[in-house]
Amino acid sequence: MSHDASHPPTRPSLGAVQETLLIPLYGRAVEHRRPDAALTDPRAAELVDALDYDFARFAELPSLTGSVLRTLLFDHWTRDFLGDHPAGTVVEIGAGLNTRFERTDNGRARWFELDLPDVAALRGAFFAETPRRTTLATSVTEPDWLEEVGREPGGARLFAAEAVLPFLPEAEVRALVGRIARRLPGTLLALDTHTPRLVADQDAHDALSRTDARLRWGCADIEVVADWAPGSRVLASHTLTSLPRAVHDALPPRHRALLDDLARRRLPQVEEYRMHLLRLP
Numbered sequence: 001m002s003h004d005a006s007h008p009p010t011r012p013s014l015g016a017v018q019e020t021l022l023i024p025l026y027g028r029a030v031e032h033r034r035p036d037a038a039l040t041d042p043r044a045a046e047l048v049d050a051l052d053y054d055f056a057r058f059a060e061l062p063s064l065t066g067s068v069l070r071t072l073l074f075d076h077w078t079r080d081f082l083g084d085h086p087a088g089t090v091v092e093i094g095a096g097l098n099t100r101f102e103r104t105d106n107g108r109a110r111w112f113e114l115d116l117p118d119v120a121a122l123r124g125a126f127f128a129e130t131p132r133r134t135t136l137a138t139s140v141t142e143p144d145w146l147e148e149v150g151r152e153p154g155g156a157r158l159f160a161a162e163a164v165l166p167f168l169p170e171a172e173v174r175a176l177v178g179r180i181a182r183r184l185p186g187t188l189l190a191l192d193t194h195t196p197r198l199v200a201d202q203d204a205h206d207a208l209s210r211t212d213a214r215l216r217w218g219c220a221d222i223e224v225v226a227d228w229a230p231g232s233r234v235l236a237s238h239t240l241t242s243l244p245r246a247v248h249d250a251l252p253p254r255h256r257a258l259l260d261d262l263a264r265r266r267l268p269q270v271e272e273y274r275m276h277l278l279r280l281p
């Protein structure tokens with residue numbers, strides 16, 4: 001069922017970690033409405049209007065802009081992947097109410113959007129499944145969904161885990177990386193990491209501290225993750241202040257000025273948060 005604007009707002013009833021999906025959703029909606037927006041996402045703005053939730057708790061938080069910049073990088077990797085593999089498979093792990101399909105789909109790719117059952121049910125109120133677009137209502141830590149993805153013909157796969165894996169214990173992340181590498185070799189995995197220090201200091205995080213969710217996994221060096229599946233290669237690793245040139249140069253002047261300022265200040269909460277693209281063996 002897709003959302004009808006004449007319906008009363010939907011009150012999301014979500015677990016603690018699931019509720020965090022509303023932060024980047026709100027970030028994209030606010031950004032979309034700015035006159036000098038870095039990203040176009042009318043669907044996110046519609047979803048915020050359609051949800052009965054106190055988004056004001058996140059208003060004006062600096063990390064909203066951070067989440068938009070992160071999404072732009074993950075979108076960039078997705079477009080790159082679809083440029084190389086127009087009929088490839090994209091799996092959004094911990095999709096939340098992300099609208100990457102709306103922003104980057106090329107009309108040919110196969111999409112899976114995976115999240116916990118309550119989030120999958122919420123997605124179902126707004127996004128229609130199609131033969132190219134499937135919701136997987138499961139924890140990423142369950143093994144079965146990999147079988148369903150693996151049955152797709154084609155081969156090339158990008159798994160985008162944006163702001164998801166840090167909520168899992170390290171052992172679960174490690175088991176997942178091993179499972180993907182064994183079951184679907186050659187998969188590209190986009191993910192983000194906080195250092196152990198940021199995980200320890202998470203009560204100081206401007207947006208997360210307004211939810212009951214907890215970060216569990218701290219990672220100081222992405223090569224450690226690559227070593228969990230020997231033969232993995234780190235294709236890219238960026239902070240918000242060292243975005244790829246193509247992403248940085250496409251930003252409006254306001255965002256570039258903000259990033260220049262952040263680069264000078266070298267704040268730990270910015271510099272110790274990284275986004276990576278791995279090729280699993």
Ligand SMILES: C[S@@+](CC[C@H](N)C(=O)[O-])C[C@H]1O[C@@H](n2cnc3c(N)ncnc32)[C@H](O)[C@@H]1O
Binds near residue numbers: 093097098114
């Ligand atoms: C901060 S939100 C990010 C949502 C989305 N990736 C985005 O960028 O808009 C974290 C998401 O991870 C999902 N998540 C957390 N643990 C999960 C698990 N074990 N399996 C699947 N999804 C999970 C949550 O339900 C939530 O949707």
